[in-house]
Amino acid sequence: MPEVRNRTVIAAPLATVWQCAQDVEGLAPFISDVESITVAERVETAEGLETVTSWVGLLPEFRRKLHWTEKDWWNTAARTCRFEQLKGDFDAYGGDWLFSAEGAGTAVELIVRYEYDVPLIGPLLRKLVLKKVQQSVDRIQEGLQRRASEAAGQPS
Secondary structure, three states: OOEEEEEEEEOOOHHHHHHHHHOHHHHHHHOOOEEEEEEEEEEEOOOEEEEEEEEEEEEHHHOEEEEEEEEEEEEOOOOEEEEEEEEEOOOEEEEEEEEEEEOOEEEEEEEEEEEOOOOOOOHHHHHHHHHHHHHHHHHHHHHHHHHHHHHOOOOO
């Protein structure tokens, strides 16, 4: 299964970044290739929070939208979020967000594992899908950085 990663350091406190990441509906306007994110379920647990969210991603180059619903397990003590697609356009989609204090800021690593099978898909198209997923991961991180910087009163 292909995997893409992005590690970014955000000039905002860990608590601020963590809160901005959990507020995915508020994060959506900061992500350029996301049309919408809707929270269907939000349940406080002993570990932190469990959410079910519906995403609509944009692929303007192909005049296409990707739809998926995922479950997110937010672990407050570990400062991690594990997510997995429940249904949607991917054959498989999931990953992890890892948050940690780094100096005066916050290191955030986003790891996405996915499977997107198209019959008779060639190596060139597989590379294109990999590139698009990497761009999406990068844009999510950029959006979180802008949102958290704004929340912390820092220039993004």
